[in-house]
Amino acid sequence: MSGSHYFTGAPEVASERRPITVSLPDVTLELTTDAGVFSRSRLDPGTRILLEHAPPPRVRGPILDIGCGYGPIALTWATRRKRLPVWAVDVNERALELVRLNAEALGLGNVQAALPDDVPEDVRFATIYSNPPIRIGKAALRRLLTHWLGRLTPDGSAFLVVQKHLGSDSLQQWLNEQGYPTSRVTSANGFRILEARPRPAGEGSESGRGTTS
Numbered sequence: 001m002s003g004s005h006y007f008t009g010a011p012e013v014a015s016e017r018r019p020i021t022v023s024l025p026d027v028t029l030e031l032t033t034d035a036g037v038f039s040r041s042r043l044d045p046g047t048r049i050l051l052e053h054a055p056p057p058r059v060r061g062p063i064l065d066i067g068c069g070y071g072p073i074a075l076t077w078a079t080r081r082k083r084l085p086v087w088a089v090d091v092n093e094r095a096l097e098l099v100r101l102n103a104e105a106l107g108l109g110n111v112q113a114a115l116p117d118d119v120p121e122d123v124r125f126a127t128i129y130s131n132p133p134i135r136i137g138k139a140a141l142r143r144l145l146t147h148w149l150g151r152l153t154p155d156g157s158a159f160l161v162v163q164k165h166l167g168s169d170s171l172q173q174w175l176n177e178q179g180y181p182t183s184r185v186t187s188a189n190g191f192r193i194l195e196a197r198p199r200p201a202g203e204g205s206e207s208g209r210g211t212t213s
């Protein structure tokens, strides 16, 4: 699988749309994927763990999927929470087209697929679910997370699935240092789900929420 989709707005590889079934214990979605989009042949194992093990939103409010690809995370949560707005963000235009097409085919009117810069400045998110683009590199990933975690509501949560061998523990430590007390929700098959929450105003880093290691 080429990694070019991590960096390109418009994949060079020719389009070759295909159906894919995303089958979860509570939801089955018939979706379309395409060449040049992340894990187009099967639901990514990390994404499956996130969708099966991350808890539902802890508070009501808009949901964000950072790096949505063809949309398995955004579309699953849009199905599970039809009354909540779900934002699906990616730099890959082909991926965003797929999310729009998939949302329409599923009759989901609560999904907005957008380039990062096209999300209105004033939108805040109660919950983030993401299988983030680790392979863009540590510095770029940190910039990405700093940007979007800064748009969580004060009572919001971000659930991130990260492979242990791709640095989940150091990411957890860094998030803690950035003012997002971060705990490990689940460990499964070499993946971890981290939950990061904004530190309550007035709490210093020493007195923040406890973390698990």
Ligand SMILES: C[S@@+](CC[C@H](N)C(=O)[O-])C[C@H]1O[C@@H](n2cnc3c(N)ncnc32)[C@H](O)[C@@H]1O
Binding pocket: 005, 006, 007, 038, 039, 044, 047, 066, 067, 068, 069, 070, 071, 072, 073, 089, 090, 091, 092, 095, 116, 131, 132, 133, 134, 136, 144
């Ligand atoms: C690990 S894939 C996950 C895709 C999809 N959520 C899934 O689970 O199949 C990460 C995604 O992040 C996207 N991405 C890379 N850099 C990004 C950025 N700066 N902002 C938003 N998305 C980005 C990639 O195009 C890719 O679709």
